[in-house]
Amino acid sequence: MEEKTAYEASKEQSQDVACLMLLSMVPELQKQFEDMEAYDIIIQLKAMFGKATRVERFETVTAILESRQKDDEPVGPYILRMIRLFENLESLGVPLVNELATDIILYTLYKGYANFVVNNHMNSLDKTIHELLWMLKTAEKSIKGEPQKNILMVQKEKNTFKKGDNKNKKKASGKQGTGKTVAKSTKP
Numbered sequence: 299m300e301e302k303t304a305y306e307a308s309k310e311q312s313q314d315v316a317c318l319m320l321l322s323m324v325p326e327l328q329k330q331f332e333d334m335e336a337y338d339i340i341i342q343l344k345a346m347f348g349k350a351t352r353v354e355r356f357e358t359v360t361a362i363l364e365s366r367q368k369d370d371e372p373v374g375p376y377i378l379r380m381i382r383l384f385e386n387l388e389s390l391g392v393p394l395v396n397e398l399a400t401d402i403i404l405y406t407l408y409k410g411y412a413n414f415v416v417n418n419h420m421n422s423l424d425k426t427i428h429e430l431l432w433m434l435k436t437a438e439k440s441i442k443g444e445p446q447k448n449i450l451m452v453q454k455e456k457n458t459f460k461k462g463d464n465k466n467k468k469k470a471s472g473k474q475g476t477g478k479t480v481a482k483s484t485k486p
Contacts, residue, residue, distance in 0.1 A: 312336045313335075313336075316331075316334065316335060319339055319340075354386075355387065355390045355391075358386050358387050361383055362384070362402060365379075365406050366408070367408045369410070372438070373411075373431075373434045373435055373437075374431065374438075377403060377430070377431045377434060378431070380399075380402070380403055381427055381428075381431075384399050384427070396424075396426060397424070399427055400425070400430055403430065404418060407434075411441065414434065414441075
């Protein structure tokens with residue numbers, strides 16, 4: 299008798315879960331799953347959308363790994379795009395810890411932010427991504443405000459020898475003999 303009541307209670311709970319699942323679906327899927335139990339609905343949904351999730355996760359990870367800020371791109375929209383990618387990855391079941399997300403962002407910034415990155419590492423700044431965004435926007439003002447200056451340094455070569463040293467140098471570097479002596483032949 300207890301088994302029968304436990305089974306009926308389980309069946310009722312399954313129907314409640316199935317109803318909740320159906321309420322959250324679009325009408326086309328509701329019609330397709332209306333006569334199924336909750337477990338069967340989950341299996342079918344995994345079969346239908348499981349691969350799409352894997353593909354979307356792959357595409358999101360690829361987008362993160364290929365991201366690089368362009369020299370003329372403002373830091374704000376770039377960081378917001380990265381945050382959206384991180385949040386998308388989290389919604390797909392692969393959350394990134396804040397430190398890893400920060401490291402990825404710092405790595406993908408363009409080379410003008412090199413001093414900012416070094417300063418961040420030296421001071422061990424543990425900030426959230428949103429705090430990092432505001433710090434980068436502040437740093438952007440000074441980075442974009444100062445044009446890069448390329449300096450070419452040309453220096454006249456100094457003569458390292460004194461006048462007296464040149465004579466000794468010529469004697470030492472002149473053509474030396476081979477150390478062989480050739481005997482003169484005597485003709486009879």
